[in-house]
Amino acid sequence: MGALYHAAPATAEPPTLRYGLARVAGGYVATSPSRPPFGPASLGDALAFLEWRATEDLLNGEAEGAIFLHAAGAELGARLVLIVGDSGAGKSTLVAQLMVRGHRLLGDDVVRFATTERVFSAVGRSVKLDPNTLSRMPLIAGKCAMGVIGTLLAAGCYYVSPAAIRRSWQASPGRPGAVLLLDAGRRGGPGRVERTSEGEAAVYVTQKVLGGAPAFGAATRKDATVQILDGLVDVAAYRASGDDPAAVAEALEREVAA
């Protein structure tokens, strides 16, 4: 059950229970503040529902001074690497590779950006991995041996909590030293990374805003774009290609260390 708490930051405050999971005849019922109860459903589907609702509630503007980006990331040595790419480009697979190689994560699919401090930080969410990807990662596959493949939302995938792999999984908040672009169209060949335009990479990141507070209007979008650019002032940019995410992870480690 500890793996379920990856979304909860460490705090001495008493918990506020906003989401619920109850066992009933025929399965589990999940409750959230912004949707009718979901279920009875399987445990996997009920948890997938809760994670979806928690993320949506976050994106719909409940966090003051933060916006959220469709991105992933990890902490390689002392440098944060922000990973961006369209859905299906391989962010989750690369993040999982980096996780098993001992790196802490900036998150998978959703990354928080603090608009005042101009720093990026992790959002607790599971990493969605399909069985084919897992077969190449024995450490995570072992953890999933008793898991259940979901049928809701990320159908056919395991929802792997980073907290189940590593107790201290969150990267320290900060400004990235690198941005990695993943492009599903650049598959084929060995995994590698190469330098690319920092300006173009930064502009691409600004286009990945998912939501945040306050509600997004034109003025807010302008502010957010400038704030994100401020947060990327010292990045190097890389573009990944190839079919081997483990090789991409290794190449990224080499480049960032250099």
Next chain:
Amino acid sequence: MTVMGTAARPVARPDLILRRVGSEWVLYDAAREKAHVLNQTAAVIWTYCDGTFERSAIADAIAREVPGIEPTRIKDDIDDVLRRFADEGLLR
């Protein structure tokens, strides 16, 4: 002489925002929701587009700041950059 499509003393649109990212610069046009990536030279040229510098004065100023570049090449670069600024609607 003026470069086709540019004023003798180019003036940058005041609503555009310039930010450094790594070794490059991003010029953000919020009104058109468009961002332009500039190299170091183009970014420096942009800062001289305040209506007080003629093209030749910009070239002289940049020649002082970036030693080792052929003056004629600087003028050609400035022509190219100013034409692009004008084509993209970044100048007044």
